[in-house]
Amino acid sequence: MQRLSAGAIGSAVAALLLGVLVGALGTVLHRSIPPWGIIVCLTLAFVAAVTVRAWTGYAALAGYALGLVVTVQLLTQRGPGGDTLAPDQQAVGWVWVLGSIAVTVVAALLPRALFDDRPRAPRTPAVDPPS
Template structure:
């Protein structure tokens, strides 16, 4: 776990802005070319969430999720002219909101080994006495 340093909080603020941007793009574009627009927007959320977590851990992912939440909930409301970007009557709007949340959960639950900076140690070479020949089949 990354400590709460000023650098980590700065990265969390930067990923908050990234979350605002990704949430706005996803909310506007998820209905562009069904179902491919929705799929690309959810993959964008997943990729940006994984990037945020890899950059500065859970604090940055929390900042990204906060920006996403703020952006999506703000843009899902009815606008001043009566326009709605995420209509409640269409299922694709609900799929966008729930799939974006699921992508954030997937980024949070991704294995820690994906974000490790140290290289793996090499496996020891197997010697010939460790390798046992397969038994001959009975005729």
């Protein structure tokens, strides 16, 4: 478990800001070039989540997820003129809202061994017993 230090808090805040940035970009651009816009935006959300987890672990990933989800939820609300960036009638809006959460959960569930930088011990070849 990661200790709560100034560096850990700073990393979580930086990850939160990254989540806000990815959430804003994805919400604005997910309908840009169908179907490539949603594919690129979900890929961006996944790569950012994996990067944050590899960077400092679960504490920063929680900050990233908070920034992403809150930003997406705020930007998908109806504006004062009745317009929205993710209309309810279009499936691509739901794919972005639910997909951004899903790719973040997938990044959290990836095996810890993928993010371990320690070198592994060399394997010794299996020796067949003499016959």
